[in-house]
Structure formats: C-alpha cells, structure tokens
Amino acid sequence: MKRPEPKIVHKPVLVNQVLEYLDVKPGGIYIDATFGSGGHTRAILDSAPDVRVIAFDWSEQALDTFGTTLQDEYGSRLELVWGNFAHLYKLVKKLNVENFDGILADFGTSQVQIKTQAGFSFSHDTHLDMRMSPAHQKLTAYELVNKAKPDKLVDIFKNLGEEKRARSIVNAIVTERQKRPISTTKQLADLIVKVVPKGELRIHPATKVFQALRIFVNKELENIQSFLSAATSLLAPEGRLVCISFHSLEDRIVKNFFRQQELMQTLKIVTPQVVIADEKELITNPSARSAKLRAAQKISAS
Structure with missing residues (x-):
C-alpha cells in the first residue's frame, strides 16, 4: 500500500x-x-x-x-x-x-488536524465534526450544536471559549436549528458573524466558539x-x-x-x-x- x-x-x-x-x-x-x-x-x-x-x-x-x-x-x-x-x-x-x-x-x-480533519476550521467548509479521533469518540460538534439545550451551549461557550456574546450566539443557533440543521463549519461561522461583526475583533468572530466546541467534544x-x-x-x-x-x-x-x-x-x-x-x-x-x-x-x- x-x-x-x-x-x-x-x-x-x-x-x-x-x-x-x-x-x-x-x-x-x-x-x-x-x-x-x-x-x-x-x-x-x-x-x-x-x-x-x-x-x-x-x-x-x-x-x-x-x-x-x-x-x-x-x-x-x-x-x-x-x-x-x-x-x-x-x-x-x-x-x-x-x-x-x-x-x-x-x-x-x-x-x-485543523486543515485536514472535518469540522476544525471555519476557513474550510466541512461537516461539523471536530473529533480528533473518530474511532475513539461518539459525540460530534454537529450533535452538540443541534441537540444540546441552550443553557448548556451558553455554559460551554462562556467557560471553554470565554465568549462574551455567548447568549446572543446561542439564541441565533436555536433560531436557525429550528429551521434546518446546522451541519457545516461555514453555516455555523456565518451565523456567528451576523451576531459578532468582524470589525469588533482582531480574530475571526467564530474563533472562540469553535475553540469551545473542540475542547468539549474532545474532553x-x-x-x-x-x-x-x-x-x-x-x-x-x-x-x-x-x-x-x-x-x-x-x-x-x-x-x-x-x-x-x-x-x-x-x-x-x-x-x-x-x-x-x-x-x-x-x-x-x-x-x-x-x-x-x-x-x-x-x-x-x-
């Protein structure tokens, strides 16, 4: 091989x-x-x-x-x-x-990992996965974003991402997932950009949320x-x-x-x-x- x-x-x-x-x-x-x-x-x-x-x-x-x-x-x-x-x-x-x-x-x-595995980067539109080792893990970022209770997501974004706009971002996620599943990195990142305009930060608005999801999914x-x-x-x-x-x-x-x-x-x-x-x-x-x-x-x- x-x-x-x-x-x-x-x-x-x-x-x-x-x-x-x-x-x-x-x-x-x-x-x-x-x-x-x-x-x-x-x-x-x-x-x-x-x-x-x-x-x-x-x-x-x-x-x-x-x-x-x-x-x-x-x-x-x-x-x-x-x-x-x-x-x-x-x-x-x-x-x-x-x-x-x-x-x-x-x-x-x-x-x-960021550039080749699904879900890690908002710069590459891939499935919202984020598992470092799919063979060892079941929970994906997709399941978390689409199924977790709003308060749970707020807690994750605040504590693991230190995201100040956690509640506003979660409200946007809940509204969107009622219409259709949030299944890709671009979908999630675009949603966050609408809540946190790029001009307010030196980093991409989705950075902290993606960090928080990655930390939680991979424990x-x-x-x-x-x-x-x-x-x-x-x-x-x-x-x-x-x-x-x-x-x-x-x-x-x-x-x-x-x-x-x-x-x-x-x-x-x-x-x-x-x-x-x-x-x-x-x-x-x-x-x-x-x-x-x-x-x-x-x-x-x-």
Whole structure:
C-alpha cells in the first residue's frame, strides 16, 4: 500500500526550550505524548546519542502520515503508539517500560488536524465534526450544536471559549436549528458573524466558539488532568515533565497541578516563570505566539 504523502506540516513550537527543559541525556527513554507531525520527536532523537522515544497520538492519520517516515529513519529508537494521552498509564504498561527520563506534551491542535480533519476550521467548509479521533469518540460538534439545550451551549461557550456574546450566539443557533440543521463549519461561522461583526475583533468572530466546541467534544481539559497524573507516576527520579499550552484554561491546569505536586514534594518546578517564544522564533513561526511552556522535575525518594 502506498504511504500517504505529508502535504501539510505542523511546525513545532519552542523546540530549543523543550530540549533545554527535558534535559535530554544519552541513552535516555522519553515520551512524546502528542506526536502530531513528529517535529518534537525528531528534535529529541537528534539531541543526544542512543536516545529512544515512544510517541503517542490518538490521530491514526498523523501516525500513518508522519510516523512511518520517522521510523524508517530512526528504526528501533522510535516506537509509535495509537492512543489518547489521557490513557497514558494503561498504554505504557503494555510496553513493559517502568519509567521514563522525560515526558513531553504539546496540547495545541496541529495545523494538520485543523486543515485536514472535518469540522476544525471555519476557513474550510466541512461537516461539523471536530473529533480528533473518530474511532475513539461518539459525540460530534454537529450533535452538540443541534441537540444540546441552550443553557448548556451558553455554559460551554462562556467557560471553554470565554465568549462574551455567548447568549446572543446561542439564541441565533436555536433560531436557525429550528429551521434546518446546522451541519457545516461555514453555516455555523456565518451565523456567528451576523451576531459578532468582524470589525469588533482582531480574530475571526467564530474563533472562540469553535475553540469551545473542540475542547468539549474532545474532553481536552479532562484529558490533560488525567495525563498529568499518569505522567508524574511514570517519571524516573529526576525525570522531567514538560507541557506546552496554548490558552489560559490549559495553562492554568498545568500551573496548578505543578504547584500542588510541589507542595506534596512529588515534583519540583523548574520554570518559575512561564516560558514563551523569543522574537526570532515568532518571525519564522507566528503560531508560537500563544505557546506557554512549563516544566517540573520528579523529586527523588530519600
């Protein structure tokens, strides 16, 4: 079977900072919990001799498109696992590896997913799906938008999208769905533009609603909580946990978790202040503007 050609590549963010805070060591074993198109994985493998990476992604498309190419290049140093990082502990136990020298997670949605999977982008008119891994999930954004109670949608848009006009947008959605189903990204985006004129914002008016739907459909915040607990338990003494977030809700979860674990003397925070991209990176990779990196180290048992 012919291997799919990677036409769209997601450029990884904060690569130098990831390597610095992972503190990659020769012969170490590392997890990239969010493989994507493999940029961070490649950087880790190239950073020190004999390093091994076990890379996870719950998008089978990402692994098929980009993972096989890297496996051809790095051989047994790279192992690919299809699965959600929320189930990291269960997935790792099948691999017979007790602990890891470092674990990385980039919680951002890759450009590959946005541009190739249904429902993620209001710039491409596709079915309102938004599932990162249809094989693992049932609920779609279509079902949510067309069937959820108005108060539920208001709550989602306000809390997960921080959308100030949530009630007005939901009123418009309810009126429209009584006439016909809202089935495509363009349909929903056009509806939102009528409520929130483009001139009022620096971003597209539909951005926050689409973010909120994506987070809810994919249970992104719950998955991060599960991942952080599992990752901490899987780290070797003095192993590093590095997390990259792209909006305040994700970053708050990571920051609070690290603080709690530091109080419990499980982890030691090694980034007193959040780490962001420098101007040089922003010139070549504008998507790094929202990236925030935090890292912590497993405290050795005395």
